[in-house]
Amino acid sequence: xxxxxxxxxxxxxxxxxxxxxxxxxxxxxxxxxxxxxxxxxxxxxxxxxxxxxxxxxxxxxxxxxxxxxxxxxxxxxxxxxxxxxxxxxxxxxxxxxxxxxxxxxxxxxxxxxxxxxxxxxxxxxxxxxxxxxxxxxxxxxxxxxxxxxxxxxxxxxxxxxxxxxxxxxxxxxxxxxxxxxxxxxxxxxxxxxxxxxxxxxxxxxxxxxxxxxxxxxxxxxxxxxxxx
Amino acid sequence: xxxxxxxxxxxxxxxxxxxxxxxxxxxxxxxxxxxxxxxxxxxxxxxxxxxxxxxxxxxxxxxxxxxxxxxxxxxxxxxxxxxxxxxxxxxxxxxxxxxxxxxxxxxxxxxxxxxxxxxxxxxxxxxxxxxxxxxxxxxxxxxxxxxxxxxxxxxxxxxxxxxxxxxxxxxxxxxxxxxxxxxxxxxxxxxxxxxxxxxxxxxxxxxxxxxxxxxxxxxxxxxxxxxxxxxxxxxxxxxxxxxxxxxxxxxxxxxxxxxxxxxxxxxxxxxxxxxxxxxxxxxxxxxxxxxxxxxxxxxxxxxxxxxxxxxxxxxxxxxxxxxxxxxxxxxxxxxxxxxxxxxxxxxxxxxxxxxxxxxxxxxxxxxxxxxxxxxxxxxxxxxxxxxxxxxxxxxxxxxxxxxxxxxxxxxxxxxxxxxxxxxxxxxxxxxxxxxxxxxxxxxxxxxxxxxxxxxxxxxxxxxxxxxxxxxxxxxxxxxxxxxxxxxxxxxxxxxxxxxxxxxxxxxxxxxxxxxxxxxxxxxxxxxxxxxxxxxxxxxxxxxxxxxxxxxxxxxxxxxxxxxxxxxxxxxxxxxxxxxxxxxxxxxxxxxxxxxxxxxxxxxxxxxxxxxxxxxxxxxxxxxxxxxxxxxxxxxx
Numbered sequence: 001x002x003x004x005x006x007x008x009x010x011x012x013x014x015x016x017x018x019x020x021x022x023x024x025x026x027x028x029x030x031x032x033x034x035x036x037x038x039x040x041x042x043x044x045x046x047x048x049x050x051x052x053x054x055x056x057x058x059x060x061x062x063x064x065x066x067x068x069x070x071x072x073x074x075x076x077x078x079x080x081x082x083x084x085x086x087x088x089x090x091x092x093x094x095x096x097x098x099x100x101x102x103x104x105x106x107x108x109x110x111x112x113x114x115x116x117x118x119x120x121x122x123x124x125x126x127x128x129x130x131x132x133x134x135x136x137x138x139x140x141x142x143x144x145x146x147x148x149x150x151x152x153x154x155x156x157x158x159x160x161x162x163x164x165x166x167x168x169x170x171x172x173x174x175x176x177x178x179x180x181x182x183x184x185x186x187x188x189x190x191x192x193x194x195x196x197x198x199x200x201x202x203x204x205x206x207x208x209x210x211x212x213x214x215x216x217x218x219x220x221x222x223x224x225x226x227x228x
Numbered sequence: 229x230x231x232x233x234x235x236x237x238x239x240x241x242x243x244x245x246x247x248x249x250x251x252x253x254x255x256x257x258x259x260x261x262x263x264x265x266x267x268x269x270x271x272x273x274x275x276x277x278x279x280x281x282x283x284x285x286x287x288x289x290x291x292x293x294x295x296x297x298x299x300x301x302x303x304x305x306x307x308x309x310x311x312x313x314x315x316x317x318x319x320x321x322x323x324x325x326x327x328x329x330x331x332x333x334x335x336x337x338x339x340x341x342x343x344x345x346x347x348x349x350x351x352x353x354x355x356x357x358x359x360x361x362x363x364x365x366x367x368x369x370x371x372x373x374x375x376x377x378x379x380x381x382x383x384x385x386x387x388x389x390x391x392x393x394x395x396x397x398x399x400x401x402x403x404x405x406x407x408x409x410x411x412x413x414x415x416x417x418x419x420x421x422x423x424x425x426x427x428x429x430x431x432x433x434x435x436x437x438x439x440x441x442x443x444x445x446x447x448x449x450x451x452x453x454x455x456x457x458x459x460x461x462x463x464x465x466x467x468x469x470x471x472x473x474x475x476x477x478x479x480x481x482x483x484x485x486x487x488x489x490x491x492x493x494x495x496x497x498x499x500x501x502x503x504x505x506x507x508x509x510x511x512x513x514x515x516x517x518x519x520x521x522x523x524x525x526x527x528x529x530x531x532x533x534x535x536x537x538x539x540x541x542x543x544x545x546x547x548x549x550x551x552x553x554x555x556x557x558x559x560x561x562x563x564x565x566x567x568x569x570x571x572x573x574x575x576x577x578x579x580x581x582x583x584x585x586x587x588x589x590x591x592x593x594x595x596x597x598x599x600x601x602x603x604x605x606x607x608x609x610x611x612x613x614x615x616x617x618x619x620x621x622x623x624x625x626x627x628x629x630x631x632x633x634x635x636x637x638x639x640x641x642x643x644x645x646x647x648x649x650x651x652x653x654x655x656x657x658x659x660x661x662x663x664x665x666x667x668x669x670x671x672x673x674x675x676x677x678x679x680x681x682x683x684x685x686x687x688x689x690x691x692x693x694x695x696x697x698x699x700x701x702x703x704x705x706x707x708x709x710x711x712x713x714x715x716x717x718x719x720x721x722x723x724x725x726x727x728x729x730x731x732x733x734x735x736x737x738x739x740x741x742x743x744x745x746x747x748x749x750x751x752x753x754x755x756x757x758x759x760x761x762x763x764x765x766x767x768x769x770x771x772x773x774x775x776x777x778x779x780x781x782x783x784x785x786x787x788x789x790x791x792x793x794x795x796x797x798x799x800x801x802x803x804x805x806x807x808x809x810x811x812x813x814x815x816x817x818x819x820x821x822x823x824x825x826x827x828x829x830x831x832x833x834x835x836x837x838x839x840x841x842x843x844x845x846x847x848x849x850x851x852x853x854x855x856x857x858x859x860x861x862x863x864x
Contacts, residue, residue, distance in 0.1 A: 045528055186482060215522065
């Protein structure tokens, strides 16, 4: 119907516009249907449907600095880091698995403990600045007896499953999780922490994130320098 | 409730007549709006007074003089029984007299909007800058609009460029750096017209005045850009093309912001086949995306995309002045990729519908409109026939209306295929075997209209079957969507409005809603039973221009409901009462010279703050202030 009408018109600028518009009317659905599942894919970063490809000490530079990625999504496990060997291990809490032979600090969700070590919070957010600080001015705190949540599945029944654990109260300040509101409010301390290992060596840690590229929580990124 | 919250407005109300006596000049009266053309209730243009279904209009004069740019804020101010509250993670959630966001259909020029969050569309997309008026039809409209129109339809009707050219600039600045800036450019030349709109909004985070389920409202900013071109090649034909872009960012976390984008476009052709027949065909595209923007690394990762392609045809034919038949159909391709499908999975389905409506006016006093629509959904293989019959009888000064309508809501792709790990706490599963929600809606109303006065009374009852919700599934050890027991919703709406020649106007509305839930005799509805709104205004034309002073009030009653205290044991409940509240808004608008209008607003006039911010408390930090400026360059 429309085509017949347009053909009958004398060619004028207006009719040109009309014909062009008519073609657009016919063609646009075809063009858009080619993008049936959406357009502008290029606006977004695509990680191919995968999470962070590698966990552990993924970057280690000659000056002793590097980056650690940790999957701390499991409530039932500790992730143990060995700064001497740049290795990572996990133990299951509910299965009462023993700690491995070598480790320095361990992370469970956002809780952190040390292996008979201590930790101090610096006022700075830069690893180099923290490394240059006078250590005598830092107050180191050892781990204390505490408990960690190991079972969230009963939360909707009004209670949680806990397990006794040592936790370093200073290191665990890297992230404040305020659960008084829904959803909880997460606040990074953005401070560098100095950890004194069992053998007396020191590491500087900066916890820079608690989510992965897909914004899933429980994925921790640590910038570190070891030894100082 | 604080006594001064009630007394002071009444004192102001008492002062109005004396002020009004000095007022002069207004062209409006309460009946004049009845002459307005509406399209939503019957999908054909009809005068409001001739529509057999009660339709409420909010004109652009109302929200422009009030300097309101956010649709939820406007609807709450103008209609009782509407409450927008915060669901999980500060997602805006609608309750309109017991109907949630998936029971009320929101349209822009008759087109649906893609995307949802917690059963609600993104209300921030509904930019009022280029809206001519808003039509609200209560009661089921599935016979014309299909799924989701179970409780009603809200249709935003855009403005058309009528002047040779027009340019409007507007700005709004308020407490917490709440900002809104917009520009509208229009051209109209013989058979060609163009409308271009751009708007930017921003607001800082807002700390609430007390503890609660939410402590700080996220800061956010938005961008809207719209373009519409209309060509009228012949007197019988009109072609239009439109495109739009929307962007919103919320500062929801320290290292992650939520981003929302929408890309839309459409082509439409209207053809007057004869003096009695008209044909409309169209194609629309709407893509709504959600993504996470990671401040560390600058990654922008899409987690959700809803893409809808719709083709449509609509045909009207008037056999004689007494009979008009409207028939039409739509075919839609609906694609949804979501983080809630597990592994960013995706599903798609096709929907098709056909409907026919017969509009019969046997004489000047009687109008009967009946319609039936058939909908088909490919994935669920669900089909449904939705009937509707409306009748109107006019007496001198009184109009009686009655409607029966069958409502229908198809299970969404999310409700059928969700596989979502809720923060390692429990899983939520979809259910491909869900049945569509169905409803029977009965509506009776009487409207008195004479001179300066208009009074409307309406009663309604909705019986909803196969209500879709989540419940604990022991076998799956998680939540699962399922059809539940019937729900009954009944209520009464009362409204009285007046507009006197001395410039004073008022509108008082009240609604009562009663929700009947049969599950174990518990009252699980959190719908507030009583709600009222009041608006008083005074318009006066000075030598400098028109001045409008407006006072708006909104009162919501307390509500007591039974809440489940355990998701796994539905026998464990606790009774909780949420307090009522009352909010007032004062606004003054002055046109200084033709084309320049300045407004000043005090919102939450009496500085009300809840003792505790429940999720259904008003999200107000207390009294706020704002100023606005609109300049019509072409009128200077």
